[in-house]
Every structure is written in C-alpha cells, then in structure tokens.
Amino acid sequence: MRQQTKVVAGSDVNTIIYGETGTGKELVARALHELGPRKDGPFVAINCGALHETLIASELFGHESGAFTGADRRHIGKLEQASGGTLFLDEIESMPLGQQTQLLRALQGQTIERLGGKSEIKIDVRVVAAAKEDLEKASEESRFRADLYYRLAVATLTIPPLRERGDDIALLFVNCVTKACLKHGLPVPDISEINLDDLRGRSWSGNVRELVNAAERYALQLESASAGLGTENVRSSLPDQIDAFEKKVISSALRRCAGRIQETADYLDIPRKKLYLRMQHHNIDKYDFVDTK
DSSP states (O other): OHHHHHHHHHHTOOEEEEOOTTSOHHHHHHHHHHTSTTTTSOEEEEEGGGSOHHHHHHHHHOBOTTSSTTOOSOBOOHHHHTTTSEEEEETGGGSOHHHHHHHHHHHHHTEEOOBTOOSOEEOOOEEEEEESSOHHHHHHTTSSOHHHHHHHTTEEEEOOOGGGOHHHHHHHHHHHHHHHHHHHTOOOOOGGGBOHHHHHHSOOTTHHHHHHHHHHHHHTTOSOGGGTSOBTTOOOOHHHHHHHHHHHHHHHHHHHTTTOHHHHHHHHTSOHHHHHHHHHHHTOOGGGSOOOO
C-alpha cells in the first residue's frame, strides 16, 4: 500500500481510493498530497455524504453575496480554495447526479463560476476521491456518471480491511496504545502481555478507527483484560468469562450499529429495555460508539 501510494503520488493524476469505513482513506489521500508535486499547495477536504443536496454546489463552487436567501457575503468554494493543491472528496458516491455534472464540467475546463457570479475563475486542482462502493459498477447502473468516473479514475487505490491485514494489527495496536499513553500522560503498559492472537481474531468491523478506539480504552484501562485485549496468563472463573463475553458481544453490536440502541437491540434480538439493563451492568456508554465523522 505504501509503495503504491508513493507511485501514484508522483503521477499528479486524479485518483479514487476505495475502502470500508475506518480503513484510513483520508490518511492515504493526505499522503498522496504530501508526497506529490502539490505538497506546498493546500489540501482541502469535503465529505459529500455529510452535506445536504442544496449545500453541495455552494460548498464546491462558492457563491456571491445575494446569490440566494441567507447568502449575505461572498463564500469561496472548496474547488477554488484547493487551487494549486488537492481536493479530497470523501464519500463521493453520495454526491447527487446534478452536482456530478457540474463537477465534471469544472474538472474538464479547470474553471468554475460561483453561484450568483458572472465570471469564470481559473483553477488548478488535483482531485482525490474516496468511495466505499465500486463506482464503475455504480456508473453501469446509472447511479454515478460514467464520464465523471473515468475523469476521476485515472489511478485507483484499494485499502484492504483490517481483518485482511493480520500481520499489521499488532503493530498498529502497539503504536496506538503508545500514542494514547503519551497523549494522556500515562505510563506505557507492558505490551508484551497483550494477547495478540485475540487481537487478530476480532472482526474489526470498524477497521483502524475501531482499533484506535480499543487501543485508547486499553491505555486508559477502560477495557479489561478479559474483554478481548487480554494477557496470555489471565485466568478467570466461568461466570467472569461469560460476563466478559456478553460485554464484548454488546460492544461489538453497538459498534456495528454506530451506537443506535433500537438497531442494536434488533440486531441482538433482545428487547430494548433488556439491552439498556445489560449496558448499565457492564458500564457501557452508547456514545463511545457513535460515529461523529
């Protein structure tokens, strides 16, 4: 992955990065920028999935004062801000088709026109887009513009999920625990005692983002040894092991459902009230699993 990133970075071409949530797509995008010829220019990021359809055009192209109700001042859009550098479009599969057409036109001509404006503005932008689904397939199903796909997919990179990177898990976990301890001013625990086989055996549905969360909880001693990050020599009674397993299952379900209680209860096939009682028993806070991206 590192080698591919270095090669693509030097090519200075539009790129699509594929990967599940939490695999580090923005990290790779920043590496493409910082290792490439545009490293001295701006790196500007926008999450297409987090914006309402009516706001995407304004965020991308900017607007002049009075362009629409509430536009009381000029706003410089992301494409203009990123000129001379890199524009990172996260979750581009969420961009409506109308805005895809406008983006394609801007990339083809390297010019934009602010909403409410009357003059064209020259830009010089490299686009790095991130997606969780195959955009070529989406274009074949008319859910994504094929011409925009080919404009962006000059190069593609695919980040494998953490569960397919078994040899990386221990290295990443140790690094994240060390960083968390330094951040919180805590002594670094004896990493050699961590049950690395247990780490490799977890599903890591949240990928690296989930691993970072688990490492920080381990550093803060909020996740016990028997809860899944244990030591080789831990010996627990059967009730304690059952209790720890239940906590692990509930935490995994909450993580999968991003902290949504009803969805988690449905997934576990238990009543909502019972889930709350078990969470209270295990001192589990749903807000630890909410994705705030």
